[in-house]
Amino acid sequence: SYRKGGYHAVRVGDSFAGGRYIAQRKLGWGQFSTVWLAYDTQSSGYVALKIQKSAPQFAQAALHEIEILSAIAEGDPSNSKYVIRLIDQFKHTGPNGQHLCMVLEFLGDSLLRLIKYNRYKGLELNKVREICKYILTGLDYLHRELGLIHTDLKPENILLCSTINPSKDPIKSGTAPILERPEGNINGGAGISLIEKKLKQRARRAVARISERRASMGGIGTVPKPDRCLDGIDLRCKVVDFGNACWADKQFADEIQTRQYRAPEVILRSGYSFSTDMWSFACTAFELATGEMLFTPKDGQGFGEDEDHLALMMELLGKMPKKIATGGARSKDYFDRYGDLKRIRRLKYCALDRVLVDKYKFSKSDAQEFAQFLVPLFDFEPEKRPTAEQCLQHPWLNSENLIQNEVQGEHSIEKVNVGMRNLQIKVGK
Ligand code: ADP
Numbered sequence: 001s002y003r004k005g006g007y008h009a010v011r012v013g014d015s016f017a018g019g020r021y022i023a024q025r026k027l028g029w030g031q032f033s034t035v036w037l038a039y040d041t042q043s044s045g046y047v048a049l050k051i052q053k054s055a056p057q058f059a060q061a062a063l064h065e066i067e068i069l070s071a072i073a074e075g076d077p078s079n080s081k082y083v084i085r086l087i088d089q090f091k092h093t094g095p096n097g098q099h100l101c102m103v104l105e106f107l108g109d110s111l112l113r114l115i116k117y118n119r120y121k122g123l124e125l126n127k128v129r130e131i132c133k134y135i136l137t138g139l140d141y142l143h144r145e146l147g148l149i150h151t152d153l154k155p156e157n158i159l160l161c162s163t164i165n166p167s168k169d170p171i172k173s174g175t176a177p178i179l180e181r182p183e184g185n186i187n188g189g190a191g192i193s194l195i196e197k198k199l200k201q202r203a204r205r206a207v208a209r210i211s212e213r214r215a216s217m218g219g220i221g222t223v224p225k226p227d228r229c230l231d232g233i234d235l236r237c238k239v240v241d242f243g244n245a246c247w248a249d250k251q252f253a254d255e256i257q258t259r260q261y262r263a264p265e266v267i268l269r270s271g272y273s274f275s276t277d278m279w280s281f282a283c284t285a286f287e288l289a290t291g292e293m294l295f296t297p298k299d300g301q302g303f304g305e306d307e308d309h310l311a312l313m314m315e316l317l318g319k320m321p322k323k324i325a326t327g328g329a330r331s332k333d334y335f336d337r338y339g340d341l342k343r344i345r346r347l348k349y350c351a352l353d354r355v356l357v358d359k360y361k362f363s364k365s366d367a368q369e370f371a372q373f374l375v376p377l378f379d380f381e382p383e384k385r386p387t388a389e390q391c392l393q394h395p396w397l398n399s400e401n402l403i404q405n406e407v408q409g410e411h412s413i414e415k416v417n418v419g420m421r422n423l424q425i426k427v428g429k
């Protein structure tokens with residue numbers, strides 16, 4: 001992709017915007033862009049520099065993203081709404097063409113990485129609550145104040161506000177900026193993440209402790225895994241990636257959202273609005289708490305991924321009301337006129353609180369309370385789903401104190417993966 005119309009190749013120490021920004025290391029990349037940590041010589045802080053591929057369709061997409069990011073920044077002058085902030089924009093001409101560049105505030109790891117480094121066993125519920133509040137604050141702002149639908153909400157698109165953010169104090173945190181291109185360096189590498197760094201530190205300390213103990217006892221111990229790697233990490237986070245966002249009254253795509261986070265009205269082509277983000281939000285909250293995606297549809301013999309997806313939804317949430325099932329432009333592809341799926345006939349129902357208890361080993365009360373928060377967000381009727389504003393008032397999000405006062409043990413449940421990847425087995429497929 002590093003050719004005409006594609007990515008711009010960057011080297012550590014390269015400068016941009018007439019020398020204002022200096023590339024430090026690569027942070028990540030997407031379909032359309034590479035993202036670099038850059039030093040801003042004007043503010044003496046760090047920023048994320050998103051450099052778009054140069055071909056016209058990518059430039060067009062960047063202009064759309066910039067328009068949306070500008071509206072987000074304008075509506076939130078104090079930057080307190082937990083949504084990514086656009087700082088600057090410019091064009092950069094390189095051997096592959098002219099690239100639109102976005103300068104964004106520098107953030108940390110994505111929630112997907114957080115889940116991964118927690119070894120896919122789910123975060124403590126109090127941490128999930130905390131994260132949910134930030135996401136909902138961001139969504140409420142986007143929906144109610146701006147009229148924007150994100151359309152691609154998922155753990156990957158929520159980034160932590162890094163606690164060791166070097167923009168605060170580069171000298172103290174031991175990350176003095178690189179101001180010119182070092183010799184022999186061709187690429188910034190992938191960069192080490194905050195959590196990776198913390199985990200490595202902890203592992204080193206654990207190993208040191210063990211060898212100390214071994215030495216003193218002369219015996220053989222087992223090296224503990226670096227557990228509780230999230231202790232002491234502030235989990236403030238922000239919603240990012242507005243490449244696919246749209247105004248509620250100016251939509252352009254019918255097929256939106258990443259598969260696993262896609263709402264039923266999108267599959268059925270019944271039209272969507274803000275509530276479609278609320279579905280994805282609920283899928284994200286479940287994933288944070290369990291470490292696994294809620295819906296992972298697959299095609300099978302005689303049926304497609306979409307029909308499997310609808311079946312999985314109904315197995316968890318009950319039968320879709322006939323009016324909804326048959327009301328979309330694509331309904332006839334999946335449902336008969338009675339509102340039953342055409343190819344997947346026998347569904348095995350299992351309610352969300354039971355899944356949480358049986359598969360994820362939640363305590364009964366934790367499961368019930370969490371399900372009471374999530375299930376209304378999975379209403380098949382989009383208009384009935386609570387808004388982000390309403391969600392923020394839900395007792396589940398505000399029961400932290402109550403829970404902290406209870407016995408510690410009951411809430412640090414060990415979520416043993418029982419190896420049943422899919423409790424919701426369809427009979428006769
Ligand atoms: P694309 O639109 O091309 O998919 P994204 O905006 O999703 O690009 O960014 C690609 C990757 O770059 C992200 O997954 C993330 O790892 C990293 N990234 C993006 N924005 C930031 C940021 N503000 N701070 C830190 N890393 C970022």
Ligand code: MG
Nearest residue numbers: 029030031241
């Ligand atoms: Mg992306």
